[in-house]
Amino acid sequence: MRVRVKGFKIFEDRHGKPRCYHRKTGHKIDLEKAPLGSAEFFAECTRITALSEAMKAQAPKPGTLGGLVSAYFQTEHFGNLADATKRDYRKCADFLHPIRDTPVSSITTPLVAGIHDKAAGKIGWRRANMVRTFLSQVFRYAVPKGLIDKDFAAGVIPKPRPKDRPYANRPWSVAERAAVLDRAAPHVRVAVALIMNTGLDPSDALKLTRNQIEGDTIWGVRGKTAHEVAIPIGPTLKAALDAAPAHDAVTILATSTGRPWTYNGFSTVWHRFKKKLEAEGVVEPGLTLKGLRHTVATTLREAGLEERQIADLLGQKTPSMARHYSRSANLADRNRITMETLEQENERRSKVVKSFTKNVKP
Template sequence: MTGTVVRVKGIKRYFEPKTGRWYAYHRKSGRRLKAEFGTSEFFAELEAINAESKGLEARPGTLGALIESYRASAGFQSLKTRTKADYQKVLDYLRPLAPSPLVELTQGWVARLRDKTFAKKKRKFANYVLTVLSILFEHGIEQEMMASNPVSKVKRVRKPTDAPEANRPWMDFERDAVAAALPAHMALPVALMMYCGLDPQDALQLPRTAVSKGQLDTRRGKTGVPLWVPLPAPVIEALAAEPKHLTTTLTLCANSYGKPWTVSGFRASWRPIRQKLEEGGKVQPGLTLKGLRHTVATILREMGKDYATIAEMLGQKTEAMAKHYSRRADTSKKMAETVSDFDAEVNRRKTKTV
């Protein structure tokens, strides 16, 4: 029996690899529908949004008009699906403020919005709201809807000084402990992160065709920068040890059921392994999969590689990010030299005194 194809006007659907789910957005309002596509609850929710949106066109000169203009622009339309979805979360958050006249959106207005958002949504989202607002206002300047960007002089919410370092590099003993504790179906993706510096999402979504004759040929998902990397020996070993029932998937890595991983699914499997190792004192707190990119950058810098080489290895567009990722190696080397010089100076003074 042939399945029925459901086509719904005014709806934009997209697949989110991070969650492994399909989502639907109402084109006119930009709102995401919560109900499962095609269900009676979905059509009821859609009808309610249509009724709410009917006749509610944004008034010229308001934040709502600016948002509509930006969502229809080439700049927004050319964004990757994942980035659009991230921006849309902020635009949804700003919807109650849509009637606000643009002339009233001052630096103080933005600062107060930042503080309220921080109180409700914490630091990361508050800063992301500032980022998206700044993009909106730059679009407004380009379209001659406003004269200046009120976000430009508003400070981001700073990270607390006592907050733990995010995505810190792994220590050598931690890499060894994790590698020994991983089940067979998790060894290959972690090896790709650990030795090739791939983002978790890139490693999990890597097509099987990306590896040929001991060479990795792909692009970094976030930047689109090409990556051509000879596979390190540990990755080749992980490929050779891959369970045979996992070698038929379109993606290079697969879960224990032989299905492609989702990022959320892999993290759910990784979490108890990390927690058990922490409890056993085999790794220190703060271990993250993303930290493996920092680990690769740190090791390369300790080897004396320049920032351009590190950026190329990690698929980064600028050397600035390579410097950020390897900052611990630079600090460690500088302090080692400083302490050595200090020790020599103290000993010299001691000898002189005697």
């Protein structure tokens, strides 16, 4: 049974178990107590939606933490953030909502440290650090306006990654790359190939339009940092793009129906495909699309390239956004040498890779 409710994300987790949460607030629905599609489920959706609307209607009081947060959301800085970062920051604001009436005069570094500790216990170390970062941004932009004395989050030490926790977005093995490209549907294969051969963030790759390709170069701007990128199209990527299904979408990549991908849409398709490969033992767990960006960096570093060369290719430089593509020709030339190294190294590794087999205990 396929169930859709406006404002809610319904999906299967990595264990194939159904999950549901409210997109704006992140509130989860316990599908064991309120099974998907049941009267209890829809009642819970209605309750969470009403709660969200009530929270939105409550105007924050001046001179409070909620007032500072509200003021920050009106800044140009917040408006220029990537959509994913905006969503993360709004989730942080939702977490802080119960203490929104805290007077600004009561905010201290120890108080922020306490909030940070509580967040780590409730939502995990990574999201707790996001709450800390969010508060730091709020305070930084409130200081010049005279709304608060200083950034009280600056002195709070971020939570460390637990030692037993595997790193997210690990690099892909050569065998995994070959297996995914071999098994993926054509419209998915070209998307993976584009990310794999450019090091672009998946969200940026999905947004690329046809007019961002000039000759044999992809020109663009990283959505997360607004850094300019100039990526030469090597033989491998050109072959993948030439073999892609024809479509009329303005974007380079498109769905099987010829429409531009949404990030959530591609993530869902990718997740289902990846889980199938995992179940068959074709890839190891922990394979992510963002891991391909790490793969490019790792491959180039192991091939002996300098960090600055790799950073240029990945768009980690900070040129002005007003700079025209033509003025970045020197960057494109330098990146062409870097891309040639990546092509050569990928070809060399693909020739010596052994077939991927899952370790099976006797």
